[in-house]
Amino acid sequence: MSALLKVENLTASYGELQVLRDMSFEVEQGGVTTLLGANGAGKTTTLRAICGMVRRSGRIVLDGQDISRRATEDIVRLGVAHVPDGRGTFTTLTTEENLHLGAMARPNNKAEIEADIQKCFEFFPRLKERRNQQAGTLSGGEQQMLAIARALMLRPKLMLLDEPSFGLAPLITRQIFDILADLTKETGTSMLVVEQNASLALELADHAYLIETGSIVMSGSSAAVREDESVRASYLGY
Amino acid sequence: MELFLQQVVSGISTGAIYACMALAVVMIYQAIHHLNFAQGEMAMFSTYIAWQLMAWGLPWGLALPLAVILSFFGGFAIERIVFKPIQNAPVLSHIVIFIALFSIFNSLAGFIWDFTIKSVASPFGEGPFMGSTLLGKHQAGMIAVTLVMLAMLWAFFQFTRVGLAMRAAAANPESARLVGIRVETMTALGWGMASAIGAVAGILIAPVVFLEPNMMLSILLYGFAGAVLGGLTNPLGAVVGGFLVGIIENLAGTYLGDVGAELKLSIALALIIVVLVMKPEGLFGRKIVQRV
Numbered sequence: 001m002s003a004l005l006k007v008e009n010l011t012a013s014y015g016e017l018q019v020l021r022d023m024s025f026e027v028e029q030g031g032v033t034t035l036l037g038a039n040g041a042g043k044t045t046t047l048r049a050i051c052g053m054v055r056r057s058g059r060i061v062l063d064g065q066d067i068s069r070r071a072t073e074d075i076v077r078l079g080v081a082h083v084p085d086g087r088g089t090f091t092t093l094t095t096e097e098n099l100h101l102g103a104m105a106r107p108n109n110k111a112e113i114e115a116d117i118q119k120c121f122e123f124f125p126r127l128k129e130r131r132n133q134q135a136g137t138l139s140g141g142e143q144q145m146l147a148i149a150r151a152l153m154l155r156p157k158l159m160l161l162d163e164p165s166f167g168l169a170p171l172i173t174r175q176i177f178d179i180l181a182d183l184t185k186e187t188g189t190s191m192l193v194v195e196q197n198a199s200l201a202l203e204l205a206d207h208a209y210l211i212e213t214g215s216i217v218m219s220g221s222s223a224a225v226r227e228d229e230s231v232r233a234s235y236l237g238y
Numbered sequence: 239m240e241l242f243l244q245q246v247v248s249g250i251s252t253g254a255i256y257a258c259m260a261l262a263v264v265m266i267y268q269a270i271h272h273l274n275f276a277q278g279e280m281a282m283f284s285t286y287i288a289w290q291l292m293a294w295g296l297p298w299g300l301a302l303p304l305a306v307i308l309s310f311f312g313g314f315a316i317e318r319i320v321f322k323p324i325q326n327a328p329v330l331s332h333i334v335i336f337i338a339l340f341s342i343f344n345s346l347a348g349f350i351w352d353f354t355i356k357s358v359a360s361p362f363g364e365g366p367f368m369g370s371t372l373l374g375k376h377q378a379g380m381i382a383v384t385l386v387m388l389a390m391l392w393a394f395f396q397f398t399r400v401g402l403a404m405r406a407a408a409a410n411p412e413s414a415r416l417v418g419i420r421v422e423t424m425t426a427l428g429w430g431m432a433s434a435i436g437a438v439a440g441i442l443i444a445p446v447v448f449l450e451p452n453m454m455l456s457i458l459l460y461g462f463a464g465a466v467l468g469g470l471t472n473p474l475g476a477v478v479g480g481f482l483v484g485i486i487e488n489l490a491g492t493y494l495g496d497v498g499a500e501l502k503l504s505i506a507l508a509l510i511i512v513v514l515v516m517k518p519e520g521l522f523g524r525k526i527v528q529r530v
Contacts (some may be wrong), residue, residue, distance in 0.1 A: 051416070074416035088413035100399075101406050105418025108399055147473075150417065202481050 004029040004190045005050070005158055010058035012042075012049040018043045020056075020214045027158065032184055032191045034222070036235060037211035041101040043194040044085050047160045048213070050192075051075055063157065077105045081151035085162040087143045091136030095127055098135050098146055102153025111154070120149040123179060126130050141172035148180070152187075161193045164201060173197070177204055198235040202226050210235075244372055245488045249333070251377035252446070252460075253382035253484020258439035259454075259461025260269065260480040261388075262432040264473050268391040269428040273333045276339035277436055278458030280316075282451060283343045284309040284437030285444050286351050289358060298361040301372065306437045313433025317426040325422075347451040360445040373436075380442045387438055390478060391431075404428060456503050460487065463506040466513050471521020483509065 003056065005027040012020040019042050027033045035043050049056040052072045060068040076082070081102075086088035088096050099120060103113045121128035124145040130138055135146060144164060149188050152158050164180065165173040175192040177200050184191060202208060210218040225231055257275065266274045274280075288305035292298060316339070337472050362379030395401035407414040407424035414421050439455060439461075447453050460483050469480025483506060491502045512518060 026306070051413075065316045072415040073418050073420050076416060082416045084413070084416060087417060088410065090409050090413060092409050093402075093405065097406075100402060101414075103420075104403055104406075154417070181264060233496070 002029050002092070003027065004063060005192065006052070006059070006061040008058060008059040008061075010046070010049055010060065011148070012045055012054050012056040013056065014045075019054075020049060022159070023058075023211075023214070023215060023216055025209050025219065027190055027192045028186070029190045030190055031207060032180075032193060032205040033207045033209070033226065034193045034195055034205035035209050035211055036195065036198050036225075038230075038234075039196070040213075041211040042214040043211060043223065044162055045194070046212075047082060047162050047194055050160060063127075076154070079154065079157035080160065081154040081156035081158070082148045082160045083151045083162060083164065087147040089135045089143050089146060091134065093135055094132050095135050095138065095146060096131045098150050099153055100129075102150035105154055110180060115152055116146060119227065121185070123152075124149055125163075140167050141169070141176070144168060144172075144176055145179075148176070148183075151167060152183070152189075156189060159189055159191045161191060163194055163196060165195060166196050180204060199226075200230070240371070241348060241492065242489075245492045246485055247372045249485035250481060250483070251373070251380045252443075252488070253464075253481035254381050254463045255439045255443045255480075256483050257477040257480025257493030258384060258387070258435050258442075259458055260464035260468065260476040260483075261391075261473055262435040262439070262477040263458075263461055263465045264470055265428050265432040265435070268473070270325070270332070272329065272336070273465075273470075274432070275333070276335040276343060276456075277432065277461070279340050279343035279347075279451075280313065280441035281436030281458075282311070282434055282454040283347055284312075284433070285440035285449060285453070286347050288437070288441045289356065289444070290351070302361075302438075302441055305441065306434045309437035310430040310434040312319040312430075314426045314430035316433070317429035318466055322422060322426070322430070325425075344451050350452075351390060353451055356449040358444040358449050360415035376445055380412065383438065383442060387435070391435075400427070406416060418424040456506075460484070460506045463509045465520075466510050467520055469520025471519070471523040475520055475522030479500050 003026040007026070008024050010020055010023040011018065023046065035046060037043050037096065045054060048054045050060055052070055053074055056068065058068060061064060062078060065078065067078065069176060090101060096117070099117050100113065103116065106113070127149055129147055130142060135143065138146060164176050168176070178229055180191070181204055183189060193201055202222045202225060205222045207221050208220065209216050210225065210231065218228065218231070226236070241469045242454045259281070262277050263274060284305055287308055288301050291301035292302055296304070296489060320335055324335065336434070350524060356496040367373040367376055367378040368374045395405055401418045407419050407421045411421045443457060444453065464480030464483040465476040467482060468475030468477065470476070486509065487502050487505050489506045
């Protein structure tokens with residue numbers, strides 16, 4: 001398999017504070033890659049750097065195109081859908097309007113967009129029930145589903161998912177990860193998933209990178225990383 | 239009773255203008271979270287443009303849309319040239335620029351068209367509306383034009399893609415960027431639309447208050463009062479607030495003997511203070527809680 005996203009020597013900082021140092025990693029076409037790490041390791045910043053939401057330097061190549069100097073809006077238009085931490089819900093708008101917004105960067109083909117919304121409702125029947133409800137009134141799990149559905153509306157090449165399990169009950173988290181697994185199989189969308197819950201993430205992903213204080217300290221197939229003694233002790237807890 | 243109804247109806251007709259100004263203020267507030275103190279002067283300048291077009295012989299039906307379109311591009315340009323470069327600057331920088339725009343437009347209008355008062359004929363004609371004792375033709379025209387414009391704006395925001403993108407950009411700029419919306423362009427569009435709405439308000443009120451460079455000063459204050467009363471976070475609330483201020487102003491001027499015509503403006507200012515003290519989010523606004 002070839003690499004859809006290639007990140008080389010990525011560095012990012014908030015003002016004086018350097019958060020990422022010289023990170024290099026890849027996301028394979030059609031695969032799921034996960035970035036593991038503790039709180040504050042730089043996982044969220046990595047995703048924000050890819051999308052141009054923080055100051056960054058280094059090379060970020062998407063599908064052969066260097067995006068490291070592009071603005072967020074333009075990167076999205078190239079097919080990168082970011083599901084941010086906190087889910088980024090448009091709380092004052094309805095569920096359906098949120099989905100329409102997900103398709104904002106696509107050509108305005110009403111029939112196609114409507115068909116994609118119906119597809120989202122098949123994946124997430126709960127969203128159909130809540131289609132005319134203000135998105136801010138949805139539960140945490142429903143808002144996470146909405147965020148994923150909104151990202152799908154872009155028909156993305158690459159989905160960046162920031163902590164999909166955040167603040168959710170274990171049962172809902174499990175449901176969301178099952179849907180994500182179905183999604184990659186059915187749509188072939190590549191994903192880069194950032195997650196604190198390492199065992200869940202390793203189950204979903206084919207490939208994993210481990211980040212500590214802004215640098216990559218280990219990488220390998222999910223199976224290999226899961227077997228690693230130090231990962232087991234620090235991140236899997238057994 | 240007759241007097242009461244008359245005052246309410248006349249309050250609704252001036253309220254329509256306040257509603258337009260309130261809406262213009264709120265549209266910009268939603269985008270940049272500052273009150274545009276120059277909104278009134280921008281509207282005044284637009285009104286002069288309409289007047290000039292008519293003085294050159296253009297019929298009213300052509301001069302008004304043309305002035306509104308020019309105002310739209312003017313507002314768009316002001317955001318691009320002046321406000322985009324300072325978008326992350328502190329509040330005071332914004333206020334200084336607002337005051338600068340205020341005096342630039344005010345003096346420029348005086349320089350070009352001089353400070354003498356000009357009367358503007360009503361496009362709707364003089365006299366009572368359909369023989370009614372309650373409503374004049376011009377008042378009816380003001381209400382009708384405002385309502386049509388508000389309906390069009392509502393439809394634009396509710397049913398068009400750009401309208402949805404503008405709402406999204408105002409509600410959550412970061413998420414809006416993440417779905418590919420060009421938030422800066424949306425902000426400039428908001429300025430353009432606010433400027434166009436102000437132009438309509440200025441042109442409609444000109445036959446009532448006469449055309450001169452300071453004509454919009456008090457109108458804008460009433461507009462602010464309407465926006466604050468209805469809630470700065472809610473465009474519909476601001477419109478309702480504008481109408482309410484028109485009615486309150488008229489009734490107070492009629493029934494509170496000491497208020498009369500001279501103290502009407504104080505009512506608007508008192509209203510702003512009362513609302514800000516008692517219910518800062520306004521009648522229809524949403525409370526904004528900020529984590530610190």
